[in-house]
């Protein structure tokens with residue numbers, strides 16, 4: 001196990017004709033138990049331009065934080081970081097149009113946890 005995690009995030013502005021690209025971050029593993037912790041760390045300490053949904057139900061109820069992690073649909077607030085995860089690729093869910101980075105337009109499908 002290394003003390004760092006390499007995180008590749010697919011970034012985009014969701015505009016037609018503007019291509020998406022992966023941005024790579026290397027962050028400390030310490031304190032990273034969930035994918036949402038990784039996104040929070042990057043946003044707060046490395047790159048405040050990263051767009052993702054945060055401060056929602058935080059317990060798997062609302063589905064607002066859904067992303068793809070290493071190609072698999074996951075809820076960022078529940079998806080655990082494993083001890084042997086050396087690299088994570090995080091992309092927006094592919095079922096809805098991308099607004100920006102990891103934020104998609106759920107339309108009326110989003111169930112709020114409030």
Ligand code: FES
Nearest residue numbers: 058060062063077
């Ligand atoms: S914040 Fe993850 S399901 Fe609500």
